[in-house]
Amino acid sequence: MTFKAEYIWIDGTEPTAKLRSKTKIMAGSPAGVEELPLWGFDGSSTNQAEGHASDRVLKPVFSCQDPIRGGENILVLCEVFDIDGTPHASNTRALLRPVAERFAAQEAIFGIEQEYTFFDGARPLGFPVNGFPAAQGGYYCGVGADEIFGREIVEKHLDHCLAAGLSISGINAEVMPGQWEFQVGPVGPLEVSDQLWIARWLLYRTAEDFDVSATLDPKPVKGDWNGAGAHTNFSTRAMREGDRSWDAIITACEALGEGSKPMDHVKNYGAGIDDRLTGLHETAPWDQYKYGVSDRGASVRIPWQVEVDKKGYIEDRRPNANVDPYVVTRLIVDTCCAGLEKAGQA
Structure with a gap:
């Protein structure tokens, strides 16, 4: 059994950030947000990296049912991190947490x-x-x-x-x-x-x-x-x-x-x-x-x-x-x- 997880994140567009998303096909049933896997994306296409070092990381922080696709499919909101595990400069959620x-x-x-x-x-x-x-x-x-x-x-x-x-x-x-x-x-x-x-x-x-x-x-x-x-x-x-x-x-x-x-x-x-x-x-x-x-x-x-x-x-x-x-x-x-x-x- 598989389900669709729509990974959603806030990009680095200035002065006003845009929303981005892409779909991950996963096996089994949806788990808690803390059990959802990290995922990567091309930050050079979202104003969050340069092409020579473009990998950025999506870390799930909130999930809910996907009302558009229905079934067991979910929406997954993510924070953006650099590959060294530190919050990306565009990650304003990381500043709110403390x-x-x-x-x-x-x-x-x-x-x-x-x-x-x-x-x-x-x-x-x-x-x-x-x-x-x-x-x-x-x-x-x-x-x-x-x-x-x-x-x-x-x-x-x-x-x-x-x-x-x-x-x-x-x-x-x-x-x-x-x-x-x-x-x-x-x-x-x-x-x-x-x-x-x-x-x-x-x-x-x-x-x-x-x-x-x-x-x-x-x-x-x-x-x-x-x-x-x-x-x-x-x-x-x-x-x-x-x-x-x-x-x-x-x-x-x-x-x-x-x-x-x-x-x-x-x-x-x-x-x-x-x-x-x-x-x-x-x-x-x-x-x-x-x-x-x-x-x-x-x-x-x-x-x-x-x-x-x-x-x-x-x-x-x-x-x-x-x-x-x-x-x-x-x-x-x-x-x-x-x-x-x-x-x-x-």
Whole structure:
């Protein structure tokens, strides 16, 4: 008996990495991820090596059922290593691991809202061949063939994610025609990042069957149209529980705005962030930092219900749709958990 294992990895393309994958035929039944074998690939074709020393290594770190092929076939997310066993320079997951472990006692969890845009050739799905559609306003969470484009793909992608066992918590149509969102979480920093990469791969692969492409471009259409983000919701146990949860929430917001932290974060929140974070279209300017309750024009939003309950989570609204989730979760954990620790609120 054999099964197919689709080995998936993040390449070295800059400024925004791409997903790559290839199929390994294996004998027997799928094993735990720790028992799956290493595999090699040509790094010179993925911007991860030069031709004279091109071998790179794939190490499985997360696996789930393959909902497209079905049966016992699996999807296998991998980290990339050099042949000497050290993490490749493009391996951002390796940088997240020690930070997540250091602050594990704070029980940080994330929910990431992944926005994306469908394209039919060179134009967003739903845009007329010549010109533009009606101004945005009715498309967000809309219904009807005159306002919603690509729902069949979205529903199929959702079914695939659920069948794969991913922690998908919702979907919705977004502000621009052909623009959608799915949410992953709430789970830990490594888990949300692994699952988001798999969900992205499933999005591209599902859209492929409909001859449509999906892009994470943060500003897919210039002008008076919303960009695409990856709003990142975050909390620790101290922010969720106890009599001082509100204080911990404020401490986390303040930590994100301390000193050089705003710019340290923004410059790592996805390529093209200045095109999206303009101060318009529900964003704060990329070079300014502020937080506020129920404020979608803030860098960091505290949901209104959180203020009422005096506990809960915060939403960093700055990350681009094309952000690397391993990077954004590492930065937020490192900044907020260290701030809470310093304040004695961990």
